[in-house]
Amino acid sequence: MKSILKSALFLSFLLSSNLHAADAQQSNAMGSFIPLIVIFVIFYFFLIRPQQKKAKDHQKMLTELKKDDKVITGGGIYGVVSQVKGDTVEIRIAENVKIQVLKSSISTILAPENQNQVVTPEVVKQ
Numbered sequence: 001m002k003s004i005l006k007s008a009l010f011l012s013f014l015l016s017s018n019l020h021a022a023d024a025q026q027s028n029a030m031g032s033f034i035p036l037i038v039i040f041v042i043f044y045f046f047l048i049r050p051q052q053k054k055a056k057d058h059q060k061m062l063t064e065l066k067k068d069d070k071v072i073t074g075g076g077i078y079g080v081v082s083q084v085k086g087d088t089v090e091i092r093i094a095e096n097v098k099i100q101v102l103k104s105s106i107s108t109i110l111a112p113e114n115q116n117q118v119v120t121p122e123v124v125k126q
Contacts, residue, residue: 062103065089070110073101078110 065071069081071091079091082098089106092098 061109062106065103065106065109070112071106072108072110074105074107077101 079093083090
């Protein structure tokens with residue numbers, strides 16, 4: 001009977017020490033995720049969020065595009081919008097020379113007051 005009691009005490013001691021070790025490992029594992037979470041938060045606020053805002057502003061600029069706006073395309077072509085048709089825009093780049101480009105290829109709209117001043121998508125707010 002005494003040996004059974006000693007065996008039971010020994011087993012309970014082993015189980016309790018294993019449980020404490022498991023708790024320590026679990027808290028250590030949670031601690032190792034904290035740097036990853038901090039890195040993700042930094043990436044979100046410094047990379048992802050500004051990129052989403054820039055894309056949203058560019059999309060707003062493209063929806064407000066109208067006839068007689070002076071634009072610059074992504075390829076560096078200056079021109080004046082002569083017609084907006086769905087996803088395409090017809091741009092007059094010289095006398096009797098018109099080209100059709102995708103709306104998404106327009107990078108900036110030139111300010112109407114001063115042709116040398118470039119309006120970026122963040123500035124276009126009407």
